[in-house]
Amino acid sequence: MMTPATEDFHLNQWLDGAVFLDFDGTLVELAETPDTVLVAPGLVQVLAALAAKLEGRLAIVSGRPIAQIDAMLAPLKLPVAGVHGAERRDHAGQLHIASAPSLDAAQAILRALVLAHDGLLLEEKRGALALHYRLAPGLRGQCEQAMAAALAAAPGTVLLHGKMVLELKPAATNKGSAVAEFLQEAPFKGRRPVFVGDDTTDEAGIAYAQQLGGVGVKIGAGPSAARCRLASPQALHAQLAQAAASTSPTSEGDTP
Structure with missing residues (x-):
């Protein structure tokens, strides 16, 4: 609470x-x-x-x-x-x-979004993907949609909402x-x-x-x-x- x-x-x-x-x-x-x-x-x-x-x-x-x-x-x-x-x-x-779930499909979804728009940054970590939109706050909605699709493509992960960043990480x-x-x-x-x-x-x-x-x-x-x-x-x-x-x-x- x-x-x-x-x-x-x-x-x-x-x-x-x-x-x-x-x-x-x-x-x-x-x-x-x-x-x-x-x-x-x-x-x-x-x-x-x-x-x-x-x-x-x-x-x-x-x-x-x-x-x-x-x-x-x-x-x-x-x-x-x-x-x-x-x-x-x-x-x-x-x-x-x-151990971490495969993020290959999620990574493809997020890379496509980043390549299509200036100001987005995809941070690729061991077992996690962080999508930063601090330089393009107007793209928040599109980032959230793409992350929802990435989440669906990566069973065993959860989505974290941070300060101008969305992150996909292992649920465990x-x-x-x-x-x-x-x-x-x-x-x-x-x-x-x-x-x-x-x-x-x-x-x-x-x-x-x-x-x-x-x-x-x-x-x-x-x-x-x-x-x-x-x-x-x-x-x-x-x-x-x-x-x-x-x-x-x-x-x-x-x-x-």
């Missing part, structure tokens, strides 16, 4: 937990195309310091492929779930790949299932999860974190099940830096 956020959020009160961060719109501002986003100066260093503070209990959970996250955050390599959990690198560095994985898998492993196991995201695609992670007694944090405006909210990626950066510099982590029994 989508409800207004009702609690203040202070990450330094959750240093006994496990922190899961979305990337686009959460750690970085959205851009016209996925390859033009900018990582703020100093962010990589803050994430590295926070990962050390949390003794490794920090992971990125993104719709992007893992390789793109690594390139954006180089030289830092964190545990990452990419393509909404369809691929995942655990804390030990082992890669886990979920989502950001909530990715968090669940991390929490079965060291060093995340037994810790309360914090999930931070900005889009509808993050709601599965937010809901799962709160189901386990953790907290979900929504970045920016819009409906969300998250109990907490931050105004922008910059507001999150401030929280990350403060938590990384904190010298007094909250004890396991404290209530944020």
